[in-house]
Amino acid sequence: FLPHLVASLEQVEQTYIMVKPDGVQRGLVGEIISRFERKGFKLTGLKLFQCHKELAEEHYKDLKTKSFYPTLIDYITSGPVVCMVWEGVGVVASARKLIGSTNPLQAEPGTIRGDLAVQTGRNVVHGSDSPENGKRETGRFLLLKEKKGWDLSVESGTGDLSSLAALWFKEGELCEWTPAQAPWLME
Ligand code: GDP
Ligand code: MG
Numbered sequence: 001f002l003p004h005l006v007a008s009l010e011q012v013e014q015t016y017i018m019v020k021p022d023g024v025q026r027g028l029v030g031e032i033i034s035r036f037e038r039k040g041f042k043l044t045g046l047k048l049f050q051c052h053k054e055l056a057e058e059h060y061k062d063l064k065t066k067s068f069y070p071t072l073i074d075y076i077t078s079g080p081v082v083c084m085v086w087e088g089v090g091v092v093a094s095a096r097k098l099i100g101s102t103n104p105l106q107a108e109p110g111t112i113r114g115d116l117a118v119q120t121g122r123n124v125v126h127g128s129d130s131p132e133n134g135k136r137e138t139g140r141f142l143l144l145k146e147k148k149g150w151d152l153s154v155e156s157g158t159g160d161l162s163s164l165a166a167l168w169f170k171e172g173e174l175c176e177w178t179p180a181q182a183p184w185l186m187e
Pocket of ligand 1: 063068071072101102120121122123125126127129
């Protein structure tokens, strides 16, 4: 039990990081995971997964009206992806910085996209853009599918689980643990 680590629990965020099919095909899985691992964030979920069309459409529903939307759905479902949840204080914004700009030609050297990609349509990795979307995408809050759409107000572990569905992770797929290095990362 480490009281100094529990104190800031409310500030702890989750972000959904995904190595896209091009990253998997190009053998960049280890490289991408290691950047988050070396930074000092905590991995709480990890799997190789073949994304289906319905999930890709739900994940990218805000981009539905964009001209590139059909090719985006084809791209994300074109092969296995690596789904991850990384946890930590400020992890959502920090992961976006580690990933770099959407267009890899504009992404700074030192970022994942800046170092490893050249085109927006093949930008190797996804990261949640807000703490709220981090929750939506990691399945920390399960989604209640209703006629209106997806209700984020239903928390994981409560209510009738048979009526619930997670976005990228299911109940039981995430691990709560304390890394041995924790006291050497946070004072
Ligand atoms: P992100 O948050 O940096 O991933 O960028 P967005 O949320 O704006 O877009 C989501 C994903 O859609 C991007 O990572 C790209 O894979 C794809 N995308 C965005 N804009 C374009 C575009 O102009 N052309 C193509 N082909 N794909 C795009
Ligand atoms: Mg985005």
